[in-house]
Amino acid sequence: MAKIAPLSGFPEWLPESRLAEQAVLDTLRKTFELHGFSGIETRAVEPISQLLAKGETSKEIYLLSRLQDLDGSKAPELGLHFDLTVPLARYVLEHAGHLDFPFRRYQIQKVWRGERPQDGRFREFYQADVDVVGQDTLAFHHEIELPLVMVDALGKLPLPKITIHASNRKVAQGFYEAIGIENIEETLRIIDKLEKVGPRAVQQMLAANVGATDAQITAALSLAQIRANDASVADQVLALGYRNELLETGLDELVRLVEGANELIPGSLIANLQIARGLDYYTGSVYESVMDGHEDLGSVCSGGRYDSLVSDGKRTFPGVGLSIGVSRMLSRVISQGVIGASRKVPTVVLIAVNDENARAHAAKTAMILRRRGIAAEVSPSSAKFGKQIKYADKRGIPYVWFTTEDGEQVKDIRSGAQSTVDIADWMPPVADLYPQLVSENF
Amino acid sequence: MAKIAPLSGFPEWLPESRLAEQAVLDTLRKTFELHGFSGIETRAVEPISQLLAKGETSKEIYLLSRLQDLDGSKAPELGLHFDLTVPLARYVLEHAGHLDFPFRRYQIQKVWRGERPQDGRFREFYQADVDVVGQDTLAFHHEIELPLVMVDALGKLPLPKITIHASNRKVAQGFYEAIGIENIEETLRIIDKLEKVGPRAVQQMLAANVGATDAQITAALSLAQIRANDASVADQVLALGYRNELLETGLDELVRLVEGANELIPGSLIANLQIARGLDYYTGSVYESVMDGHEDLGSVCSGGRYDSLVSDGKRTFPGVGLSIGVSRMLSRVISQGVIGASRKVPTVVLIAVNDENARAHAAKTAMILRRRGIAAEVSPSSAKFGKQIKYADKRGIPYVWFTTEDGEQVKDIRSGAQSTVDIADWMPPVADLYPQLVSENF
Numbered sequence: 001m002a003k004i005a006p007l008s009g010f011p012e013w014l015p016e017s018r019l020a021e022q023a024v025l026d027t028l029r030k031t032f033e034l035h036g037f038s039g040i041e042t043r044a045v046e047p048i049s050q051l052l053a054k055g056e057t058s059k060e061i062y063l064l065s066r067l068q069d070l071d072g073s074k075a076p077e078l079g080l081h082f083d084l085t086v087p088l089a090r091y092v093l094e095h096a097g098h099l100d101f102p103f104r105r106y107q108i109q110k111v112w113r114g115e116r117p118q119d120g121r122f123r124e125f126y127q128a129d130v131d132v133v134g135q136d137t138l139a140f141h142h143e144i145e146l147p148l149v150m151v152d153a154l155g156k157l158p159l160p161k162i163t164i165h166a167s168n169r170k171v172a173q174g175f176y177e178a179i180g181i182e183n184i185e186e187t188l189r190i191i192d193k194l195e196k197v198g199p200r201a202v203q204q205m206l207a208a209n210v211g212a213t214d215a216q217i218t219a220a221l222s223l224a225q226i227r228a229n230d231a232s233v234a235d236q237v238l239a240l241g242y243r244n245e246l247l248e249t250g251l252d253e254l255v256r257l258v259e260g261a262n263e264l265i266p267g268s269l270i271a272n273l274q275i276a277r278g279l280d281y282y283t284g285s286v287y288e289s290v291m292d293g294h295e296d297l298g299s300v301c302s303g304g305r306y307d308s309l310v311s312d313g314k315r316t317f318p319g320v321g322l323s324i325g326v327s328r329m330l331s332r333v334i335s336q337g338v339i340g341a342s343r344k345v346p347t348v349v350l351i352a353v354n355d356e357n358a359r360a361h362a363a364k365t366a367m368i369l370r371r372r373g374i375a376a377e378v379s380p381s382s383a384k385f386g387k388q389i390k391y392a393d394k395r396g397i398p399y400v401w402f403t404t405e406d407g408e409q410v411k412d413i414r415s416g417a418q419s420t421v422d423i424a425d426w427m428p429p430v431a432d433l434y435p436q437l438v439s440e441n442f
Numbered sequence: 443m444a445k446i447a448p449l450s451g452f453p454e455w456l457p458e459s460r461l462a463e464q465a466v467l468d469t470l471r472k473t474f475e476l477h478g479f480s481g482i483e484t485r486a487v488e489p490i491s492q493l494l495a496k497g498e499t500s501k502e503i504y505l506l507s508r509l510q511d512l513d514g515s516k517a518p519e520l521g522l523h524f525d526l527t528v529p530l531a532r533y534v535l536e537h538a539g540h541l542d543f544p545f546r547r548y549q550i551q552k553v554w555r556g557e558r559p560q561d562g563r564f565r566e567f568y569q570a571d572v573d574v575v576g577q578d579t580l581a582f583h584h585e586i587e588l589p590l591v592m593v594d595a596l597g598k599l600p601l602p603k604i605t606i607h608a609s610n611r612k613v614a615q616g617f618y619e620a621i622g623i624e625n626i627e628e629t630l631r632i633i634d635k636l637e638k639v640g641p642r643a644v645q646q647m648l649a650a651n652v653g654a655t656d657a658q659i660t661a662a663l664s665l666a667q668i669r670a671n672d673a674s675v676a677d678q679v680l681a682l683g684y685r686n687e688l689l690e691t692g693l694d695e696l697v698r699l700v701e702g703a704n705e706l707i708p709g710s711l712i713a714n715l716q717i718a719r720g721l722d723y724y725t726g727s728v729y730e731s732v733m734d735g736h737e738d739l740g741s742v743c744s745g746g747r748y749d750s751l752v753s754d755g756k757r758t759f760p761g762v763g764l765s766i767g768v769s770r771m772l773s774r775v776i777s778q779g780v781i782g783a784s785r786k787v788p789t790v791v792l793i794a795v796n797d798e799n800a801r802a803h804a805a806k807t808a809m810i811l812r813r814r815g816i817a818a819e820v821s822p823s824s825a826k827f828g829k830q831i832k833y834a835d836k837r838g839i840p841y842v843w844f845t846t847e848d849g850e851q852v853k854d855i856r857s858g859a860q861s862t863v864d865i866a867d868w869m870p871p872v873a874d875l876y877p878q879l880v881s882e883n884f
Contacts, residue, residue: 006536007520010487014540015480015547022481033876034812036789036819038457039464043566044486044552045452061509065518066502066556078449094448098456100837102822104787105457110486114508124485139822141801152812264805292544345546347478359583363706370476370594377478380544380581395542434475 009115009123011327019332019341021126023437024157024330025108028128032106040105042087044112045078047248050090060114080112084129084323089310092133092317097133101135102142108326122327131321133309138318140253143285143305144260149263150289150301150322151268158339158439159329160292162300165272166257169282169304170250171237172223172273176244178242179219185211185280187220192276194224195298226273229262231255233271250284257285283307287322300329300376326376342436343396346375348428349410350392353382361403368423369401376401389413398432447773451557451565453769458774461783463568465548465879466599466772467555470570472546473595479572479717482544482547484529487520487556492532502556522554526571526765531752543577544584550768553669564769573763575751580760582695585727585747586702587814592704592731592743592764593710600781600881601771602734604742608699611724611746613679614665614715620684621661625652627722634718636666637740668715671704673697675713695843699727725749729764733771741773785838788817790870791852792834793843795824803845810865811843816875818843831855840874 013021029039051061063076081087084107092103108128115121130149132142147164154162172191179209190205199221206220215365219240226236234251254271257300261269277286284305291300292392303322310317333339349369351362359378366376377397379388385402392400393413400407402418410426427433448454455463471481493503523529526549527791534545550570557563572583572591589606596604614633618626632647641663648654648662661682668678676693696713703711719728726747733742745764752759775781791811793804801820808818819839821830827844834842835855844851844860852868853860869875 007487007489010485012485012533013483014537015482018480018482020506021483031812034789034815034817035808036787036817040457040460040462040788041455041463043449043452043454043676044554045449047449060804062506063509064506064522064556067505067521068502068556079509080506091454093754095456100786104819112486114506114510124487141798142822145820146804152809167842263802264809344542345478346475356583360702360705363587366477367706372472373476375476375478377546378587380584430558 007123011122011125011331013334013383015342016344019344019346019435020334020339020437021326023329023341023435024326024339025126025128025338027106027156027437028153028324028326029106031156032128032130033148034105035149035152037104037106037149040053040091040107041109042081042084042091042107044080044110046081046087046090048077048079050086051079051082053086056310062112062114082113083111084109084127085131085309085321088129088131088133088321089317093310095311096135096315096317101133103133103140104130105133106130116228121332125325125327126330128324128326131319133317133319133321136316136318138320140256140284141260142320143253144256144257144264146303146320146322147266147269147285147287147388148261150324151265154289154301154324155265158437159333160294160338162289162291163267164261164269164287164289164301165275165299166254166261166269166285166287167252167271167275168254168257168285169277170246170284171254172250172276173323174244174247174250175223175237175240175242176220178244178247179216181210181212181216181220186210186237187212188276188280189278191220191224191274192278194274217367220409224274227270229258229267229270231259231274237273276303276305281306281309285320291410294332296430297328297332300325337440339437339439342431342438343398344435345377345395345397346435347377347397348375348432348434349401350378350388350397351376351378352385352388352403353379354403358382358403365403365408365423369426372427374388374428399428449565451563453564453566453773455776458783458786461786461877462776462781462787462879463768463772465783465877466768466781467568467570469879470595470766470768471548471550472600474570474572474591477546477572477591477592477594477611479546479548479591481559482533482549483522483551484526484533484549486522486552488523488529488532491521492528493521493524502558504554504556524555525553526551526569527573527751527763530571530573530575530763532760535752535754538754538757538759543575544580545575546572547575548572564773567767567769568772570766570768571745571763573761575759575761577765578758578760580762582698582726583702584762585695586699586706588745588762588764589711589729590703590707592766593707596731596743596766597703597707600879601775602736602780604731604733605709606703606711606729606731607717607741608696608703608711608727608729608741609713609715609717610692610696610699610727611719612688612726613696614692614718616686616689616692617665617682617684618662619678620686620689621658623652623654623658623662628652628751629654630718630722631720633666633716633875634720635661636716636718666716669712671700671709673701673711675700675715679715686759695726719744719746723748723751727762736774739770739774742767779882781879784873784880785840786877787819787837787839788877788878789819789837789839790817790874791819791841791843792830792839793818793820794827794830794845795821796845797824800824800845807843807845807850807865811868814869816870841870 064079282304286304288299289301301324305320369376504522724746728746730741731743743766748763811818
């Protein structure tokens with residue numbers, strides 16, 4: 001037997017924490033469905049040509065080879081997807097004839113990145129994405145709708161408050177054009193690093209990489225300072241003294257977003273002109289989000305509007321979507337005990353076994369309870385009752401069921417209370433019926 | 443944009459069929475939890491040394507390389523798991539100190555096999571496994587319990603009846619020893635092919651590969667003919683005129699299995715002495731199962747008892763478990779229309795939008811309904827109501843909500859019936875609330 005050791009970057013939960021993760025994934029999925037999104041699941045692999053189509057080699061793709069082809073006679077053709085956006089683009093194009101547009105889809109799957117283990121990053125992790133994809137056109141109002149789907153979903157979890165921070169690519173691009181910066185893509189990438197590297201480093205990079213003057217740098221950094229949770233964001237930007245059509249269109253959209261979002265869910269979204277998003281396919285609203293008290297974790301949910309994620313020459317598919325980095329977020333809050341499951345196992349009642357001849361009776365009891373939605377497990381041993389109770393206690397199973405001369409009895413092993421019950425109507429309290437997602441530290 | 447084409451062996455569902463698949467996976471998971479099994483999810487990758495530990499190269503493993511390592515300087519070290527048993531063995535050994543034994547776990551995940559595409563086999567597919575793993579010992583009664591978990595789970599799906607066919611390795615081994623066959627592993631592998639290749643081919647292989655005499659072949663084939671759903675199975679085997687201790691122990695277990703299973707769930711299991719299972723780690727009960735009318739599909743759920751799946755030298759972990767080949771089963775029954783979803787999208791009501799100024803009101807209406815568990819979607823366009831109703835109709839959304847001068851109204855677009863409702867208590871019938879798994883053709 002080869003030595004067993006954890007693989008760096010491939011997190012794995014013990015059953016208790018998996019219960020918490022599963023409850024979080026269920027909540028996300030249920031919320032996405034309440035908003036009318038259809039779940040899809042794409043294959044884990046894509047042709048390497050698709051994965052590299054956006055020139056995105058920084059994602060450290062894992063390539064696949066069949067064991068039988070290891071002699072090098074065949075170059076790898078498939079790789080594991082590193083996000084759920086590339087697969088969505090391919091799925092939409094492949095199945096367009098069978099989809100209804102605008103296509104509302106959610107997707108909760110693992111993705112893989114061959115990151116260096118010393119970076120402390122995950123190589124396998126869950127993402128949860130929602131996107132609306134139109135055919136040829138997509139109305140602006142979806143840019144207000146989509147971040148609120150995520151606010152609704154995340155708001156149902158026992159987590160610290162998560163706020164969406166949003167900007168608009170048209171604002172950034174219009175503003176940079178107005179102040180005379182030419183290399184806008186590189187400027188966006190540099191501004192995107194502001195939070196991480198600070199203003200001094202950004203200043204130097206803007207001067208070195210895009211040849212920005214002091215005045216341009218001052219203006220760009222002033223723009224990035226602006227925050228507002230209402231229409232005043234436009235006044236603040238215009239007060240910097242620049243304007244053009246693109247900037248004004250962008251500000252109009254940003255005001256509609258910040259006002260529209262906060263009208264529906266107050267406190268859900270603030271305009272934050274520092275948000276740039278490095279990827280060059282965004283064309284309108286861009287979103288990041290911060291969890292209170294965990295700012296160092298970076299954005300836990302990000303995305304934006306893209307006018308052409310994919311096109312087949314005849315048709316173009318614009319969209320807007322956001323993605324939650326589920327594993328990174330959960331790894332933090334589960335390991336710090338912020339959230340957890342209320343017990344270790346799904347079982348709510350252990351059926352005690354008087355002796356091995358009574359095992360079939362215990363199995364029948366369990367069967368009847370399960371039909372009524374009560375998770376029941378038969379004691380694996382017919383040892384003394386004390387030992388059977390200990391078995392339940394160790395696993396956090398709250399109730400033990402006994403068949404006695406006085407009839408069927410249930411003991412709540414937390415309180416010790418034991419009473420005679422009718423198998424046809426005994427029901428544990430709702431809070432005990434299934435392990436709950438509980439919040440421990442706040 | 444590279445050309446888009448489906449990848450052979452990597453099935454992908456349209457949203458409507460994915461709804462059906464998801465409902466099936468949910469039913470399996472819920473049933474496993476009702477039986478007190480804890481869900482785990484293991485990483486998709488294992489060290490190649492683990493994957494090859496059982497000498498199982500026939501599984502056509504996919505190996506992983508980082509794009510950055512393609513120069514050949516680094517040999518692949520990781521591969522994708524090809525089943526959920528190898529990962530379970532590794533998980534149990536790695537986390538033994540944190541698990542409670544007997545460890546009851548279920549696992550529903552995709553697995554990958556680099557099969558040749560011309561075989562028409564899947565390269566990516568779902569398996570759903572349940573196992574009970576003990577530390578050093580594991581009582582026999584789990585060999586009765588585990589197949590019944592699967593019968594319970596599969597029985598809740600709108601599928602043709604699925605029956606477990608079971609035998610016992612001790613019976614086969616004891617019998618072959620009693621008739622004087624020496625290469626028992628190879629004999630098991632040959633008998634395992636009986637259903638596929640027929641008795642004549644098996645006869646030839648037994649003569650050629652294990653040097654069996656005509657008398658031995660006749661005896662082995664006679665054993666494989668035996669079927670019974672009660673204790674008579676032992677009489678039939680002993681009537682062949684051979685006996686030894688191992689055979690009698692095996693028959694005792696087989697009788698306990700067939701009687702115990704059918705006492706709890708009548709008609710659930712038959713003893714079928716043809717069942718051999720090719721894998722050499724089984725040591726007691728072995729299971730396959732057949733779906734009525736789909737016998738050509740082969741076993742949809744298989745497994746068995748193993749005395750030592752894994753060991754670290756000090757401790758041994760015996761277990762018993764079964765695995766459902768979910769994708770293969772669903773691919774058949776979904777594509778033939780045996781099961782499907784009752785509608786294409788989760789949305790139950792479309793909120794019509796009178797004009798764009800009324801969109802916020804429609805969004806608030808949707809929000810209130812969602813809080814009450816009703817999946818609601820706001821019409822993407824404020825076109826004429828006829829067009830908005832058509833949008834709902836095309837997607838199979840059963841209800842459309844209107845804000846009119848006479849108050850809030852809901853139209854059932856199937857019947858055309860429209861009535862004034864109170865947003866605080868309107869509720870669609872349960873059958874409409876969420877897409878149902880429906881059985882179409884039987």
